[in-house]
Amino acid sequence: xxxxxxxxxxxxxxxxxxxxxxxxxxxxxxxxxxxxxxxxxxxxxxxxxxxxxxxxxxxxxxxxxxxxxxxxxxxxxxxxxxxxxxxxxxxxxxxxxxxxxxxxxxxxxxxxxxxxxxxxxxxxxxxxxxxxxxxxxxxxxxxxxxxxxxxxxxxxxxxxxxxxxxxxxxxxxxxxxxxxxxxxxxxxxxxxxxxxxxxxxxxxxxxxxxxxxxxxxxxxxxxxxxxxxxxxxxxxxxxxxxxxxxxxxxxxxxxx
Numbered sequence: 163x164x165x166x167x168x169x170x171x172x173x174x175x176x177x178x179x180x181x182x183x184x185x186x187x188x189x190x191x192x193x194x195x196x197x198x199x200x201x202x203x204x205x206x207x208x209x210x211x212x213x214x215x216x217x218x219x220x221x222x223x224x225x226x227x228x229x230x231x232x233x234x235x236x237x238x239x240x241x242x243x244x245x246x247x248x249x250x251x252x253x254x255x256x257x258x259x260x261x262x263x264x265x266x267x268x269x270x271x272x273x274x275x276x277x278x279x280x281x282x283x284x285x286x287x288x289x290x291x292x293x294x295x296x297x298x299x300x301x302x303x304x305x306x307x308x309x310x311x312x313x314x315x316x317x318x319x320x321x322x323x324x325x326x327x328x329x330x331x332x333x334x335x336x337x338x339x340x341x342x343x344x345x346x347x348x349x350x351x352x353x354x355x356x357x358x359x360x361x362x363x364x365x366x367x368x369x370x371x372x373x374x375x376x377x378x379x380x381x382x383x384x385x386x387x388x389x390x391x392x393x394x395x396x397x398x399x400x401x402x403x404x405x406x407x408x409x410x411x412x413x414x415x416x417x418x
Contacts (some may be wrong), residue, residue: 163229164325164357165191167215170223172213178282182221183209187383189376191325191359196351197385198368199361201378202401205369207361209301210327214359215244215327226283227325241269247328252302252310259305259313263288266320276380277412288319292349308339319350328360332367340364365397365415388413 169403170187173180183206196280199278201207216232225232227243234241234395245266252262266288267281277285285415289295292312302313311331314323318326331347344364348371348391350357359376368375369388376385377396384396391397397408409416 163190163192165225165227166233167214168224168226170225171221172209172218173221174209180221184378184380184383185221189383189385191357193324193356193357194351194355195373196348196371197357197359198372198375199359199378200363200368200375200400202380203363203380205380207378210376210383211231211246211327211329211359211361215246216240217246229276231322238269241321241323243323244325244327245321245323247314247318247326249330249333255302257302258298259294259300259302260285260289262302262313262320263298263316263320266317266322269321282323285320288316292316292346292352307334308336308342311335311339311343315350317344319354319356325348326358328354328358328385330362331360332362334365340367344368347371365377365400369397370415378418 167187167189170188170247171182171185173182188291199207199210209218212221216235227235257279264277264285267277267284271281289298292315294309294312294316297313299302305313330345337342344367347358347360351355372388373390374385375391376383377400379399384391392410392413400408405418406415407418
């Protein structure tokens with residue numbers, strides 16, 4: 163078990179109030195699993211990811227990383243256990259693709275940032291795994307959104323963590339590139355035995371390719387294999403709208 167939660171409650175606190183987004187969350191992230199996190203807009207997916215990765219403190223309950231409370235890890239030690247790929251735009255820079263991927267080695271390099279032979283091995287391995295050797299000499303701003311997403315995944319792979327967390331990795335991608343990215347994530351979990359957790363709005367694709375899914379519906383947070391979630395009718399309650407419904411026989415949402 164890489165990461166698990168116990169009676170986790172997530173949300174926000176201010177001086178006057180506490181806003182609870184979800185409570186009694188008990189999930190488990192295991193090695194070699196591709197896990198999709200889905201739910202309606204504003205349901206709290208990003209809040210859950212921030213809490214699981216130690217960026218945000220839980221309201222109550224525990225996040226255990228390798229059987230230790232996540233808050234007990236120093237930032238550098240945590241960065242050697244979890245790599246995070248966000249949807250935010252990169253700050254302006256003149257970095258090449260190779261240099262951007264090499265930033266994944268920051269938790270291991272000395273204060274000069276000098277790459278060791280081991281660093282270079284991990285960087286090269288990440289480039290091969292994501293099938294982007296042809297991009298490494300280009301500037302990161304010269305490549306497409308789909309290519310950049312693969313580069314950011316390569317950076318996370320170079321970080322060499324057991325858990326990779328991606329927040330909406332298919333945003334801004336067309337259908338072809340979405341499918342390509344999901345298939346890459348599936349391949350990476352099989353080949354590296356890392357656990358990859360990703361949030362997405364592309365529920366139909368996630369159902370087809372995820373080993374397990376975590377579903378947030380505003381009331382509960384449920385984790386199971388997609389086929390079990392379908393048979394339990396979990397997806398049918400995801401969107402309360404008369405114009406869309408989940409077709410369990412087709413395993414996808416249809417417009418009424």
